[in-house]
Amino acid sequence: MSTSPTPAQALKPLRDFITAFTALLDQHPDEARILDEGGSLLAKLVARDDWLPDAYAQPHPEYYQQMLLHCDSAERFSIVSFVWGPGQRTPIHDHTVWGLIGMLRGSEYAQPFEIDAESTPQPQGEATRLEPGDVEAVSPTVGDIHRVHNAYDDRVSISIHVYGANIGAVRRHVFPETGGSKAFISGYSNSTLPNPWDRSKDPIAS
Numbered sequence: 412m413s414t415s416p417t418p419a420q421a422l423k424p425l426r427d428f429i430t431a432f433t434a435l436l437d438q439h440p441d442e443a444r445i446l447d448e449g450g451s452l453l454a455k456l457v458a459r460d461d462w463l464p465d466a467y468a469q470p471h472p473e474y475y476q477q478m479l480l481h482c483d484s485a486e487r488f489s490i491v492s493f494v495w496g497p498g499q500r501t502p503i504h505d506h507t508v509w510g511l512i513g514m515l516r517g518s519e520y521a522q523p524f525e526i527d528a529e530s531t532p533q534p535q536g537e538a539t540r541l542e543p544g545d546v547e548a549v550s551p552t553v554g555d556i557h558r559v560h561n562a563y564d565d566r567v568s569i570s571i572h573v574y575g576a577n578i579g580a581v582r583r584h585v586f587p588e589t590g591g592s593k594a595f596i597s598g599y600s601n602s603t604l605p606n607p608w609d610r611s612k613d614p615i616a617s
Contacts, residue, residue, distance in 0.1 A: 422607035424462040428452055429481050429490070429607070432573065436487050442509050442575075446548040449573065450511050454546045457513035457571055463492060464605050468516075470496035470567045476600040479579060486577040491599070493559075495519060495568040500560030503532045503586040504595075508575040509550035514541040517561065517568025521547060524556045524586065531590040532556065541570065550575075556586065 419426070431452050435445065456462075467478040476494040483489065495517070503524050512521070522538040535554075540562060541547060549555055561568045572578075579599045584592040 417612045418464075418605075419607055419610045419613055422462055422464070422605055424456055424459060425480065425490075425605065426607035428456045432488060433483065436483075442550060442552060445509060445575070446511065446550070446553070450546045450548060453511050453513040453571065453573055454544065457515045457546070458544050460516055460543065463515065463569065463571075466603075467492045467601065467605060468494055468567075468569055470494050470499075471600070472496060475499045475501065475561075477579065477597055478601045479599040480571075480605055482577050486580075487575065489574050489576065489578050491572045491574070491578065493570045493572055494600075495561035495570075497566060498561055498564045501558055503556060503558045503588070505551075505555045505584050505586075506549055506574065506578070507551065507555070507581060507583055508578070509548070509552075510575065510578075511546060511548055511573040512541065513546045513571045513573075514543050515569045515571050516543060517563055517566055518542050519559055519568050519570055520562050521557050521559045523554050524558065526556065526586065526592075529590060530592070532586040532588060 435448055478492045480490040480492055519541050520538040523535045524532040525535050527533050579597050582594055582596055584594055586592050
């Protein structure tokens with residue numbers, strides 16, 4: 412007789428990712444190693460789409476949702492789910508810290524930009540389309556300014572992002588197409604977090 416997994420069992424992929432990413436950062440790696448090895452860890456997490464709780468996968472009818480899934484106790488990294496309703500997009504923006512973007516469900520386009528001498532954002536190359544399982548990196552050293560949008564006008568897309576800070580509390584910038592910049596702090600769309608740590612109901616809590 413099969414039984415439904417407990418919440419902690421269902422969240423095991425997220426728990427394993429948090430544990431592995433924490434262990435990586437405990438080794439004090441440089442950014443290149445974080446983006447390389449951390450990107451591989453994120454690719455493993457988004458290779459399966461059976462762990463994200465429904466509460467953190469719900470779109471808003473007007474704008475995208477940034478749902479906090481975990482924040483390291485020392486704020487060395489945070490994990491969020493970006494939930495894109497049909498056709499939703501970000502403004503042109505930066506991050507100011509390293510970041511990894513893994514596509515979980517649906518698809519999205521990321522268009523990189525650079526700021527010219529007149530403080531106007533200019534597209535750089537073609538937009539990158541991310542499909543489930545794909546991972547992309549951002550940072551001030553590898554390219555930090557982009558605009559992202561749901562590739563679909565008729566369905567929800569979800570990507571999982573990992574940032575080198577408590578990203579919802581970081582002062583960042585949006586860049587209007589007419590030029591200049593405006594500071595913003597994104598915050599989060601949710602007030603509760605998933606709990607992958609309550610293993611009291613697991614058959615073997617070890």
